[in-house]
Amino acid sequence: MTEDAPSLGEVMRRLGDVRADIREDIAELRTRQEREWVSVNARLEQLVTRDRYEAERSAMLDRIAKLETTADKRQERSGLDWRQFVFSGLIPAAIFAAATLIQILNARGGS
Numbered sequence: 001m002t003e004d005a006p007s008l009g010e011v012m013r014r015l016g017d018v019r020a021d022i023r024e025d026i027a028e029l030r031t032r033q034e035r036e037w038v039s040v041n042a043r044l045e046q047l048v049t050r051d052r053y054e055a056e057r058s059a060m061l062d063r064i065a066k067l068e069t070t071a072d073k074r075q076e077r078s079g080l081d082w083r084q085f086v087f088s089g090l091i092p093a094a095i096f097a098a099a100t101l102i103q104i105l106n107a108r109g110g111s
Helices: 008-107
Strands: none
Touching: none
16 A cells, blocks of 8 residues: 555545534535425415405406496486386376366356
């Protein structure tokens, strides 16, 4: 053996150090990977929650639009009901009252 070449004991010690370094690196990589998976899973859950939110929001907007349409139709019908009340009830009653008043005035000796 030459003087520059390490001894067998030195090679074994360095090999043990490399093994220990590799074990530490693997443990560190596992820890980092677990953290990244937790982060990825959290992002996925947010996306799923966001998708669910968007679906529920869309459904709610559809329901609101249907309710507004129903309210508009009811308002139109109630407007028709009001007009119907005026034209079929109030106006004839006013004409009848005016005719009765005219007859009473004529019966009293009006001109």
